[in-house]
Amino acid sequence: MPKLYSSRKILGVLEKKGFIFVSQRGSHVKYRKDGDPTLTVIIPAKRKEIPHGTFRSILRQANLTEDEFVGK
Secondary structure, eight states: OOOOOOHHHHHHHHHHTTOEEEEEETTEEEEEEOSSSOEEEEEESSOSOOOHHHHHHHHHHHTOOHHHHHTO
8 A cells, every 4th residue: 555645745755846836726735847948837726635636637737756755
């Protein structure tokens, strides 16, 4: 069973990787990292556990691997 991360943990890692808060609409938060290309990530806010499929989608949007996320 893959490890499940909270929204808070995911947002903390994204902020360390240079993503900044852009906006929030309802229960979803938008973060953006300028560069080439500009990356935009939408994350469900205030969730104790993000499902693994949603987590993988967040990694794809952020152009990160799971190893980069964990810090290996």
